[in-house]
Amino acid sequence: MFFQSKDNKFTLYQGNSEHILGQLEEQVDMIFADPPYFLSNGGKKIQGRRIVSVDKGDWDKAESIDYIDQFNQEWIDSCKPLLKDNGTIWVCGTFHNIYSVKKCLNNAGFQIINIITWQKSDPTPTWGELHFNFSSEYIIWARKNPKSKHYFNYELIKELNGGVLMPDVWKLPTVGMWEKTCGKHPTQKPLRLLYRIILASTRIGEIILDPFAGSCTTGIAANLLGRKFIGIDQNEDFLNLGKRRKIDIEAPSRSIEMQKRIAENPEEVTVMVNHARRETKAKMIETGICYLRAGESNGSLCVTLGFERMEYVLLHTGGEDCQLFKLKQKGSFQIWAKETLESHGFTPAHATYYIVLKFDNTSSPKFKVPNNLKERINTYRAKVRPLSDFLDFNNL
Numbered sequence: 514m515f516f517q518s519k520d521n522k523f524t525l526y527q528g529n530s531e532h533i534l535g536q537l538e539e540q541v542d543m544i545f546a547d548p549p550y551f552l553s554n555g556g557k558k559i560q561g562r563r564i565v566s567v568d569k570g571d572w573d574k575a576e577s578i579d580y581i582d583q584f585n586q587e588w589i590d591s592c593k594p595l596l597k598d599n600g601t602i603w604v605c606g607t608f609h610n611i612y613s614v615k616k617c618l619n620n621a622g623f624q625i626i627n628i629i630t631w632q633k634s635d636p637t638p639t640w641g642e643l644h645f646n647f648s649s650e651y652i653i654w655a656r657k658n659p660k661s662k663h664y665f666n667y668e669l670i671k672e673l674n675g676g677v678l679m680p681d682v683w684k685l686p687t688v689g690m691w692e693k694t695c696g697k698h699p700t701q702k703p704l705r706l707l708y709r710i711i712l713a714s715t716r717i718g719e720i721i722l723d724p725f726a727g728s729c730t731t732g733i734a735a736n737l738l739g740r741k742f743i744g745i746d747q748n749e750d751f752l753n754l755g756k757r758r759k760i761d762i763e764a765p766s767r768s769i770e771m772q773k774r775i776a777e778n779p780e781e782v783t784v785m786v787n788h789a790r791r792e793t794k795a796k797m798i799e800t801g802i803c804y805l806r807a808g809e810s811n812g813s814l815c816v817t818l819g820f821e822r823m824e825y826v827l828l829h830t831g832g833e834d835c836q837l838f839k840l841k842q843k844g845s846f847q848i849w850a851k852e853t854l855e856s857h858g859f860t861p862a863h864a865t866y867y868i869v870l871k872f873d874n875t876s877s878p879k880f881k882v883p884n885n886l887k888e889r890i891n892t893y894r895a896k897v898r899p900l901s902d903f904l905d906f907n908n909l
């Protein structure tokens with residue numbers, strides 16, 4: 514064993530994964546694997562103002578496609594006995610390795626559940642004039658046993674997506690400097706990506722295994738979310754970096770700080786969807802004022818994740834007459850007393866204080882009407898959804 518944390522929730526082994534996996538006896542609930550993509554093959558990218566070769570290290574180089582297939586089959590076969598029967602595995606890649614990974618998972622008897630596309634909102638510019646900029650990665654999610662029911666945290670994932678089931682394309686930024694304060698790994702994954710994966714497929718207290726742990730992003734996200742972690746890597750420097758990251762989050766203030774950063778997704782523009790009675794909605798549009806009851810969690814926007822990135826408000830009446838407006842100022846609101854709203858011609862009847870958003874009432878942008886706005890029909894129960902849910906690219 515290379516390292517065991519004081520709380521026994523973070524265990525590291527150093528060595529070749531296939532070899533170590535063969536020695537472990539623990540049964541795990543989920544496996545996350547970020548294996549070599551084998552993309553260090555002479556490609557070019559732009560770093561700063563220079564064109565540089567893509568070279569992650571010798572561990573990322575492969576002699577042939579047969580070598581990639583053999584490598585993937587061996588580690589996948591070695592992982593399988595450690596996974597509980599109802600457990601799932603997530604494996605990352607790009608076109609360099611992902612087709613091989615899928616073939617090897619199928620050979621080993623796994624059943625594919627989803628293939629997630631991680632669309633990087635801030636991709637590294639790639640060099641060359643004969644192709645699109647490389648800006649996505651793929652993550653295969655598969656279950657061990659087609660006959661056992663695997664775990665999917667359906668309600669939470671829906672909630673994280675503003676009340677509708679999350680699609681399999683995730684727009685998330687690449688790893689930020691705030692995640693590299695303990696040192697750097699050449700292919701470090703962002704904590705936000707691991708957070709979503711862990712929340713979707715594991716429960717508190719469960720055990721997650723990462724056979725290519727690197728800087729232990731999986732372990733950090735797992736522990737921040739109350740899950741246990743077992744990580745393997747052959748490189749001592751990377752494991753030491755993982756150990757420093759674990760020690761760093763042992764300070765409660767650091768762990769709270771990290772959790773706050775993870776909860777933000779700075780890229781996503783959001784829309785507040787607000788149901789209003791027909792007369793109230795007409796008045797809102799006439800005045801450019803949208804209001805919600807304050808001081809009660811169902812109606813209060815202050816408690817809604819994503820509020821600070823909000824740029825639009827969509828008004829509707831029971832799912833009908835939808836109109837989208839741009840807010841005058843991103844993420845800003847005012848608290849008004851009932852009397853102030855009355856002085857603007859409204860007749861608020863439910864509370865003493867209201868959250869007020871001001872929008873540009875002169876134009877309604879073109880958008881696609883989602884077919885599921887009737888979910889929450891109570892007046893003042895707003896919800897926040899990503900703008901992409903409302904864009905219809907054929908009509909823009």
Ligand SMILES: C[S@@+](CC[C@H](N)C(=O)[O-])C[C@H]1O[C@@H](n2cnc3c(N)ncnc32)[C@H](O)[C@@H]1O
Nearest residue numbers: 529530547572701702725727728730746747748
């Ligand atoms: C893509 S990186 C993982 C990065 C990690 N997800 C993170 O966020 O830091 C792959 C890692 O696998 C390790 N590795 C490559 N081949 C290995 C092998 N056969 N056995 C153990 N580790 C290996 C490398 O040292 C590297 O750190």
